Each structure stands twice: as C-alpha cells, then as structure tokens.
Amino acid sequence: MSRPILYDYFRSSAAYRVRIALNLKGIDYESRQIDLRDDEQKSGEYRSLNPQGLVPMLEIDGHRLTQSLAIINYLDLRYPNQPLLPASAAERAHVVAMAMTIACDIHPLNNLRVLRYLKNELGHSQDEVDAWYRHWITEGLPAVEALAAPRAGKFLFGDAPTGADVCLVPQLFNARRFDVPLDAYPTLLRAEENANRIEAFAAAHPDRQEVPA
Ligand SMILES: N[C@@H](CCC(=O)N[C@@H](CS)C(=O)NCC(=O)O)C(=O)O
Numbered sequence: 001m002s003r004p005i006l007y008d009y010f011r012s013s014a015a016y017r018v019r020i021a022l023n024l025k026g027i028d029y030e031s032r033q034i035d036l037r038d039d040e041q042k043s044g045e046y047r048s049l050n051p052q053g054l055v056p057m058l059e060i061d062g063h064r065l066t067q068s069l070a071i072i073n074y075l076d077l078r079y080p081n082q083p084l085l086p087a088s089a090a091e092r093a094h095v096v097a098m099a100m101t102i103a104c105d106i107h108p109l110n111n112l113r114v115l116r117y118l119k120n121e122l123g124h125s126q127d128e129v130d131a132w133y134r135h136w137i138t139e140g141l142p143a144v145e146a147l148a149a150p151r152a153g154k155f156l157f158g159d160a161p162t163g164a165d166v167c168l169v170p171q172l173f174n175a176r177r178f179d180v181p182l183d184a185y186p187t188l189l190r191a192e193e194n195a196n197r198i199e200a201f202a203a204a205h206p207d208r209q210e211v212p213a
Pocket residue numbers: 011012013014015036041053054055056066067068069103111112113114
C-alpha cells in the first residue's frame with residue numbers, strides 16, 4: 001500500500017480531526033500543507049482533486065476522500081483497531097450526535113470563508129467578526145457539555161476516546177485562540193486533558209505541524 005497523503009493545513013480544525021484519527025489508528029501518512037492564507041485551497045490544481053476547495057482531503061487505498069467525518073468513518077471501518085465509535089446503535093448515535101454538534105453546527109459557522117465573507121463582502125469590522133466567532137462557540141459548547149456529562153468518563157463517552165473527542169479537541173483549540181471562556185464546561189475540559197495526554201492527539205496539535213513558508 002502506498003503511503004496515504006493528507007492534504008492538510010496546520011491550523012485547520014477539520015484536518016486536525018483527521019490527523020488525530022490517523023494517529024490513533026497508527027497509520028503512517030504524508031502531510032501536504034495547503035496554505036489557506038494564500039487561498040491555495042481555491043487553486044485550480046487543488047480543486048481538480050477536491051472540487052469543494054476545502055481541506056482536509058485524504059488519498060488512501062486509491063481513493064480521494066473528502067469531509068473529515070466521512071474520512072474518519074472510512075478509517076474506522078478500514079482499520080478496526082482502536083474503534084472510534086461504540087458498537088451499540090444507541091451509543092453510536094450518541095457519540096455521532098456529539099461529534100456532529102461540533103462538526104456540523106459550530107465549526108462551519110466559523111470557517112475561514114464565512115469570516116472572510118462577513119468582513120470583505122458584508123463590511124463587518126474585525127471586532128464584529130471576532131464576536132461572531134465567539135458567539136457560535138458559546139452557543140454550541142453548552143449543548144455538548146449537557147449531552148456528554150451523564151455518560152462521560154475520562155472522555156466524552158466512557159473511558160476511551162471516540163470520534164466525539166476527535167472533534168472536541170480541535171474545537172477547544174479554536175475556542176482558546178479567540179479567548180472564549182471555557183470554565184463552564186468541566187466535562188469537556190476533562191476529556192480534552194485526557195486526550196492530550198495521548199500521543200496520537202498531542203502529535204496532531206497545530207504546533208507540531210509543518211507551517212507553510
Ligand atoms: N465539513 C468539512 C469542513 C472542511 C473545512 O471547512 N475546512 C476548512 C479548514 S478547517 C477550509 O478548508 N477552509 C477554507 C476556506 O474557508 O476557504 C469537513 O469536515 O471536512
């Protein structure tokens with residue numbers, strides 16, 4: 001099997017999720033940085049690979065996979081070691097719901113293209129854009145905390161990391177970048193702390209990635 005290639009960006013939280021999943025599965029991969037600051041994701045060359053013009057994209061097993069949750073699901077089915085979803089239907093739905101609350105209902109509102117549109121097309125100031133960013137995190141995280149708390153252990157669900165933790169850690173990294181207060185989320189902070197003790201999570205952190213020149 002040729003080495004998988006992750007089209008990556010060090011600070012992309014969707015790519016950060018996939019880096020964590022690859023590391024948890026013990027998959028050796030090559031990271032190719034797509035520089036979002038330079039709009040490389042919109043280049044004809046990249047769009048010919050991924051028409052949506054977003055990172056991440058993973059080339060693996062002869063496939064070009066897009067959408068972080070779809071990629072993580074592929075990895076979980078293809079590499080069943082260290083499962084990222086519980087086996088029972090109800091527990092699986094619970095973990096997927098937490099992951100999707102973050103990946104579908106918080107993160108997309110704060111994506112780079114949304115922030116740029118607010119500023120460049122709609123004329124909002126940087127302070128207003130930052131307030132927007134903080135608002136959607138502050139709106140979303142209480143629901144994740146409430147969903148997680150009854151069934152959390154060391155992680156958001158039980159005592160082993162799942163796909164929900166894979167989404168949580170990058171989202172909390174983003175929250176800190178924008179100084180969002182996190183004290184009201186003890187369950188999330190506990191899961192984050194335990195996750196970051198695992199090398200697979202720690203090695204995926206933006207500070208440990210190559211930064212495009
Ligand atoms: N739903 C997609 C979201 C991907 C996404 O939004 N990627 C961001 C980086 S985190 C991106 O490429 N943004 C470029 C842009 O907004 O132009 C996923 O989970 O993979």
